Amino acid sequence: xxxxIVEDEAELAASLVSHLQAQHYVCEVAATYAAAEDxxxxxxxxxxxxxxxxxxxxxxxxxxxxxxxHKADGVIITSARNELDDRITGLHLGADDxxxxxxxxxxxxxxxxxxVRRRRFNGANTVVAGPLTADVLARTVSVHGQALPLTRSExxxxxxxxxxxxxxxxxxxxxxxxxxxxxxxxxxxEPVYTHVKNLKRKLTEAGLGDCIxxxxxxGYRFELAAV
Amino acid sequence: MSAPRPLKLLTRTLRTQLVYAGxxxxxxxxxxxxxxxxLYYADVDEALLLRRDEVVGKxxxxxxxxxxxxxxxxxxxxxxxxxxxxxxxxxxxxxxxxRYLAAADEWEPYRTLTTTxxxxxxxxxxxxxxxxxxxxxLLAAIGLAQAGLLVVLLGxxxxxxxxxxxxxWRPFYQTLTQLRRFRLDQRAPIELAASPTxxxxxxxxxxxxxxxQHRRLFHSQKEFTENASHELQTPLAVLHxxxxxxxxxxxxTEAQAQHLDALVAVTQRLSRxxxxxxxxARLDNQQFAATEAVDxxxxxxxxxxxxxxxxxxxxxxxxxxxxxxxxxxxxxxxxEMLVSNxxxxxxxxxxxxxxxxxxxTARQLTVANTGRPAPxxxxxxxxxxxxxxxxxPGGVGLxxxxxxQIVSTCGLTLAYRFTAPNQHCFEVSWP
Numbered sequence: 001x002x003x004x005i006v007e008d009e010a011e012l013a014a015s016l017v018s019h020l021q022a023q024h025y026v027c028e029v030a031a032t033y034a035a036a037e038d039x040x041x042x043x044x045x046x047x048x049x050x051x052x053x054x055x056x057x058x059x060x061x062x063x064x065x066x067x068x069x070h071k072a073d074g075v076i077i078t079s080a081r082n083e084l085d086d087r088i089t090g091l092h093l094g095a096d097d098x099x100x101x102x103x104x105x106x107x108x109x110x111x112x113x114x115x116v117r118r119r120r121f122n123g124a125n126t127v128v129a130g131p132l133t134a135d136v137l138a139r140t141v142s143v144h145g146q147a148l149p150l151t152r153s154e155x156x157x158x159x160x161x162x163x164x165x166x167x168x169x170x171x172x173x174x175x176x177x178x179x180x181x182x183x184x185x186x187x188x189x190e191p192v193y194t195h196v197k198n199l200k201r202k203l204t205e206a207g208l209g210d211c212i213x214x215x216x217x218x219g220y221r222f223e224l225a226a227v
Numbered sequence: 228m229s230a231p232r233p234l235k236l237l238t239r240t241l242r243t244q245l246v247y248a249g250x251x252x253x254x255x256x257x258x259x260x261x262x263x264x265x266l267y268y269a270d271v272d273e274a275l276l277l278r279r280d281e282v283v284g285k286x287x288x289x290x291x292x293x294x295x296x297x298x299x300x301x302x303x304x305x306x307x308x309x310x311x312x313x314x315x316x317x318x319x320x321x322x323x324x325x326r327y328l329a330a331a332d333e334w335e336p337y338r339t340l341t342t343t344x345x346x347x348x349x350x351x352x353x354x355x356x357x358x359x360x361x362x363x364x365l366l367a368a369i370g371l372a373q374a375g376l377l378v379v380l381l382g383x384x385x386x387x388x389x390x391x392x393x394x395x396w397r398p399f400y401q402t403l404t405q406l407r408r409f410r411l412d413q414r415a416p417i418e419l420a421a422s423p424t425x426x427x428x429x430x431x432x433x434x435x436x437x438x439x440q441h442r443r444l445f446h447s448q449k450e451f452t453e454n455a456s457h458e459l460q461t462p463l464a465v466l467h468x469x470x471x472x473x474x475x476x477x478x479x480t481e482a483q484a485q486h487l488d489a490l491v492a493v494t495q496r497l498s499r500x501x502x503x504x505x506x507x508a509r510l511d512n513q514q515f516a517a518t519e520a521v522d523x524x525x526x527x528x529x530x531x532x533x534x535x536x537x538x539x540x541x542x543x544x545x546x547x548x549x550x551x552x553x554x555x556x557x558x559x560x561x562x563e564m565l566v567s568n569x570x571x572x573x574x575x576x577x578x579x580x581x582x583x584x585x586x587x588t589a590r591q592l593t594v595a596n597t598g599r600p601a602p603x604x605x606x607x608x609x610x611x612x613x614x615x616x617x618x619x620p621g622g623v624g625l626x627x628x629x630x631x632q633i634v635s636t637c638g639l640t641l642a643y644r645f646t647a648p649n650q651h652c653f654e655v656s657w658p
Contacts, residue, residue, distance in 0.1 A: 009461050009464075012461065012464055012465045012468060015465065015469055015471075015472055016468065019471070019472060022475070080458075080460030080464070100460075101464040102460060102463040102464035102466070104467065104471060105468050105472070167475055168471075168474045170491055172492070179533065179536065179537075182571070184495065184499050186540075186571070187492075190537075190540030191537060191540050194540070215474070216488075217485070217488060218474055218484045218487055218488045
């Protein structure tokens, strides 16, 4: 799976590479408009993470070029310009998603995974982890072929954890993923604890064992090694 | 001591003019009257002197001294008698005199000429009088006519002056009206009307320059806030991702994890603050122009659904009474933000076991909640970064300021009421 990271901030690009490589993505970085233009038009990527403010040009122009060339690369805009107009223009120009900075790496993984799934396996959009199968479109989960009923929040949480297997997902990431923008206004992680507790119980009851580990109150890690 | 009530410029000029005109009128009438009187007296005196000459010329015609008495009886204004001993002979003297007139039962003014003449070789005293009764009336009539003329003249001058002044000052009042309507954050630069008066042209040029400069300053300040917030997003993103990467470290100890957790929380708060500042700057810059028909009922239900979990976590009862559908022409994003800010505020500043009541009517949206026993400080409810005993820990202190700004952007009003001890209420009303 090949990703292009268009990002002029070197440290941020390094973080993205480090995080995504750990999830077995092949990452390339373009730090300028020109470099991004070259790479985008020469090669095909499964997903392009596109920053809009670049030295030498506007990311939206790159998007326009991509559209003109009928390239099928998936694009996620990652921008500090959290303007509604940019968001709408970007999505209109064929971007698949819009993630305003600053974002959570785990959230980014979930978005990239979702995008790759949509593009690679169009139609059959499922996530499989051992005996667990999650159908993203139908929003159903089955363990060992047995349907496991989950609430909307629990399903979202599970999908986030599955996209970040064996990695710590911070509880603030979970809060925002599950409750949306509303989460940032509250300091209480009570709803996160409740959802995690319920999901854990349901998965354990379904025979998956203790697959959600608490990491020192920092966050949670999904790992199936125990099974 | 209070300053005197300021008056309009035109009133002030008029007042000065009227005082001056009045003084001139009054003094002028007196002076004129006096001058006329003097002229008239001089005339009368001259007539008296002529008459004396005439009398002196006719005296030799009077044969006997007894005839003098007859003459005196015929001419009441003439008196001629031998000079009494002790009376000095001298040149002619004319003095004013008042004499009682039995016919009119009045004292009447006279000019009296006294002189010495020789009659049949002996000195005689000759007294000639001229009544001023009719001349007094004439003088009064002339004086009045003159005064009337002055009144008309001065009144007319004042009126003309007023009209001219009003026309002259019109550009000034136009400028004043424009200045009153001027807003620093208005889109279009100010354009002051042209004027044919040099002073006003200069005033307008100076004002335009000043206002343009201020507007530029204001906008650059807004722009600065916005740019600064933008520029902060990237370092914040780096900080955030680095912390997340650090969390993946397999050798992470519990103590390190705790530090990391605190750092993550602070970073989150920092990005929240930054986002809020950015939003405020954009609200100030009126960057949310697009409007659509927003269904408030739907917004209320949707936001209430989003905060339900947090309300439960804080052990609060969230009651929503929004049955009527209210459509308002507004920016959907802003309205959602407003409702969620108010609800979040009501939940954050609550007490365990309390409640939040949201009510939507055709006229207003009310968010009431239980909370601290004391009301919010009057006049500072919507202040930015208000820090006092009542602010909740961890809050950025911009929620209500943003709400207030949204409300004014959308042409609504937001009011705070302290309804009962422990009960706070925010009301959004629309015209």
